[in-house]
Amino acid sequence: MIRSILLATALVCSVPAVAAPARYDGTWSVEIVTEAGSCDRAYRYPVRIENGQVRFVGTAFTVNGQVARNGAIRGSISSGLSTATVVGRLGANGFGRGTWVASGSLECRGRWNAEKRG
Structure with missing residues (x-):
């Protein structure tokens, strides 16, 4: 469950801006890398x-948010007693990157990279 929380975190956001143009719509492959703390070192997960509107491709998470018109990502995802916050940006070129921090029953942080797959 710890792994899944952090994987899905990469593209979870709660930016109250206008919904992003269709160029961000699709499935994104997100690589999560832990730089500090006891979370798994690295893994990859799909986000839609x-x-x-951002959603985790799977179950077991609470995902809220959207992508801002300029591709900015800011938000959170939660599961059980853990919450992870995310900041970063998606590019119109199909790539994105940013950072994440988990708190609650987890204490770790790192960076993420995303690539649009469809």
């Missing part, structure tokens, strides 16, 4: 964006 539809009409600017």
Whole structure:
């Protein structure tokens, strides 16, 4: 469950801006890298964006948010007693990157990279 929380975190956001253009819609492959703390070192997970709304491809998470018109990502994902916050940006070129921090029952942080796959 710890691994899944952090994987999905990469593209979870709660930016109250206008929904992103269709260029961000699709499935994104997200690589999560832990730089500090006891979370798994690295892993990859799919995230789906539809009409600017971000959702985890799977179950067991609470995901809220959207992608801002300029691709900015800011938000959170939670599961159980853990919450992870995310900041970063998606590019119109199909790539994105940023950072994440987990708190609650987890204490770790790191960076993420994303690539649009479809």
